[in-house]
Amino acid sequence: MRNLELFSTASIDHLLWSSGEQATLLSSPALSILTDFDHSQPMVIDVDTSIPNTVDIMEKTHTYMRLVVDKNNNFIGIISKKELLHRRLIKRGTQLGCNFTELTVQDLMVPRDKLLALDYQQMKTAVVSDVVRVLQEKGLHHMLVIDQDKHHIRGLISANDVARKLNIRIDIHQPPSFQHIFKVSSHIA
Secondary structure, eight states: OOOOOOOOOTTOOOOOOOSSSOOOOTTSBGGGGOEETTTSOOOEEETTOBHHHHHHHHHHTTOSEEEEEOTTOOEEEEEETTTTOHHHHHHHHHHHTSOGGGOBHHHHOEEGGGOOEEEHHHHHHOBHHHHHHHHHTTTOSEEEEEETTTTEEEEEEEHHHHHHHTTOOOOTTSOOOHHHHHHHHHHHO
């Protein structure tokens, strides 16, 4: 075993910004904007998690959306901050005859049979503008990518990540939608 020495960061005030990542353009391959679960872990939440805990988890991790899994880690839907809006919590609690603090992810999630996704094989031949154009019509913040051949969720496209990669300024109080990205990028191009 090797002993490693620790050093003070008191005099270090600069971050190294990677120059290795190529700038993403609207003409870049669509796979360049994919968070590929073959290379990074999906952000998930258990279906039985209470809504107060869900809100807390999403705020602490700065996430807008989580994939919902059951006790066997099977994908069953998504939950986003959109479903966690206070008025929706009150309405759903009233419908179920309980206080919204008693709700779980199960009560508010969008089930997988209500979701649409892009196909990984299509993504291989598409460019960023193709994806943004399709998704802007829906005003979405996230889009799942499926691998139909292997029958699984392959990854996720996040409007926030796309805006960052395209170097488009976004309003930090409101997560960007693909509609916003399309509007801004069409003025740039």
